[in-house]
Amino acid sequence: MVTLSEDILHFIWKYRLYHHQHLCTVSGKSLTVLETGVHNRNAGADFLSARMRIGDMEWSGNVEIHVHASDWYAHKHQRDNAYNNVVLHVVYENDRSVNRADGTVLECLELKPLIPTPIxxxxxxxxxxxxxxxxxxxxxxxxxxxxxxxxxxxxxxxxxxxxxxxxxxxxxQQGNWEETCYIWIARYFGSNVNAQAFDQLARSLPSRILAKHKDRPLAIEALFFGQAGFLENTAFEEEYPRRLQEEYHYLRKLHSLMPMDASVWKFMRVRPGNFPSIRIAQFAALCARAEHLFSAIVQTECTDELKALFEALPVNPYWLRHYRFDAASPLHSCQLGVQFIDMLLINVIAGILFAYGKYIGKEMYIYRAVRLLENLxxxxxxxxxxxxxxxxxxxxxxxxxxxxxxxxxxxxxxxxxxxxxxxxxxxxxxxx
Structure with a gap:
């Protein structure tokens, strides 16, 4: 048997789900509830500013609700002057009379015989x-x-x-929407497993640094893989990772960068298409093509055009036959999948639009966020x-x-x- 809670009694009182005809208090006075009051979820009485007629007098005040009338004393309300303005004690079962802190008797309504059984x-x-x-x-x-x-x-x-x-x-990020959007999208590229690592990567490599090399895709790739820690202390056999390593060695000194520890990246129990190496290559390609991600998102209204921002990315062809450096694999797609893009729009892009609209007080962006989800x-x-x-x-x-x-x-x-x-x-x- 589920124990009766005050929550259901609050609900019953709020929606008047009890027999209203010929209501009487425990003392025998007629009762007419004019207004149930405002449900208070903070400290104090349960319903504030209620109005009712008890006997021949109309009262305005608060209502306190308990399962048992004796809970008034269990909760120490008899010592609290804040409860002196309670005009009605609503209980499931009246097991004793109750006095306020000032000694006056509190009128009581017992709900037990009034609640329809089905409720x-x-x-x-x-x-x-x-x-x-x-x-x-x-x-x-x-x-x-x-x-x-x-x-x-x-x-x-x-x-x-x-x-x-x-x-x-x-x-x-001190109100920088471009940088925040960049970090927020990066987190999603890491999914649940590598979200924190991607967050760390994006924060370690501000987008302003990427902007300085917007015309050099290899430099952007080198910055991402280098900052991720994948180019450290390794003698690569293949040309592409060696070029990245050489490029990053120069860029690291130029921008005074400190790479992450590669051990934070998780490959175990991750499908090859979701390997952090693949996702970094895709994110690097996205950043190389769209220098200002946030601006592109807020300026693009059509759902198909938003999807196009993440389609056909200029991912280095190396990743068509690799999931890791120096480890060849059969030919596969290195593009973001349709489902990934849809989920990115649902879980990230729509939220960015909603956040921006709310922040600047323009509902058009909030409506666009909702409409985007309605179109997916x-x-x-x-x-x-x-x-x-x-x-x-x-x-x-x-x-x-x-x-x-x-x-x-x-x-x-x-x-x-x-x-x-x-x-x-x-x-x-x-x-x-």
């Missing part, structure tokens, strides 16, 4: 932990209108969460596939991103009472 039943079912997501058996019954509205809100919430981290880097296909991963099996149609990346947000921050944490789906399921008992 608590549905809440306990959602909290039982029996399913992949709490509403697994019911999510398909939520109207498409409500689901669409909730997913739209979740998408913005996901953007907000992502841009918070982006702004941290922006602050570190939904991700295909285990979570999205599972939602599809539950009857949730997922076609656009905007929908899949919203569902990933819901799964991580609502379903997994059982925050059904804060979730648009959970609210609909519990509030509307005609669906049960």
């Amino acid at each position: 608590l039943h549905k809440y306990r079912e959602l909290m039982s932990g029996m399913y992949w997501i709490p509403c697994e058996k019911l999510i398909s019954t939520v109207s498409s209108l409500h689901l669409t509205q909730w997913l739209t809100r979740l998408l913005v919430e996901r953007f907000e969460r992502k841009v918070a981290a982006f702004y941290e880097v922006l602050n570190q 296909k939904a991700e295909s991963n285990a979570i999205i596939k599972r939602f599809s099996k539950l009857g949730v149609g997922v076609k656009q990346a905007s929908e899949s991103q919203a569902l990933l947000q819901m799964k991580a921050y609502y379903c997994d944490k059982k925050k059904c009472l804060d979730c648009g789906v959970g609210v609909q399921l519990i509030k509307h008992n005609e669906r049960w």
Whole structure:
């Protein structure tokens, strides 16, 4: 049996999910709730600025909610003058009378006989932990209108969460959008395994240094591989890495650079196409072609043109037959794959547009971020596939991103009472 929590009582009070007719306080006075008040999630009473009529008098004040009336004393409210302005004590079960800190008796509403049985039943079912997501058996019954509205809100919430981290880097880069964008994209080239290493690489090699060698692709490649630590203390057999090594030796002294320790890069359990050596070659080619990445992104409105920024990169032909230096391999593509580019647009580029729009106060960039996700296909991963099996149609990346947000921050944490789906399921008992 799931233990009853104050959260569900807050929910019931907020949405008036109890029998309203002929309400009376425990003392026998008639009660009419005019306004439930503002839900307070900080210290103090649970609902602020409520209005109600108790007996013949109208009151304006706060409402405190507990599972048991005696929780008032367990929480030491009788010693806190801040609770003297509580005008109604709402409890599931009234197990004792309660006095305020000033000694006055507090009027009480007992909810236990007033709550429809299906509401608590549905809440306990959602909290039982029996399913992949709490509403697994019911999510398909939520109207498409409500689901669409909730997913739209979740998408913005996901953007907000992502841009918070982006702004941290922006602050570190003293408001330099080009440099921040450069670092942010570099991180994605490292995927989960080498994201931190790519971050370190980009920070060790500011884009202003690359700009000085924009007409010399070999110099840019040498700078990236040299700073990554891949050109240190090695006697290469093949000409291309030897040329890189020679070039980097000169550039390192010119720009007073200090290379990374190559041991930070991870090759184990990484597919060859994702080897850091390949990704560095691709990122170097991107930087060689697009000197100002951020400017190119914000000036490009068409989704296909955004994709084109990352297609047909001038990657050195050496990487057509290599995944590592001095280790020949069969012929393969050294270009970014279609899926990688789509995921880059979804997880990075859209976020950059949203962050920029919010930062400068121009909604056109926020709308472009949303529209970009609406123009891209939904991700295909285990979570999205599972939602599809539950009857949730997922076609656009905007929908899949919203569902990933819901799964991580609502379903997994059982925050059904804060979730648009959970609210609909519990509030509307005609669906049960």
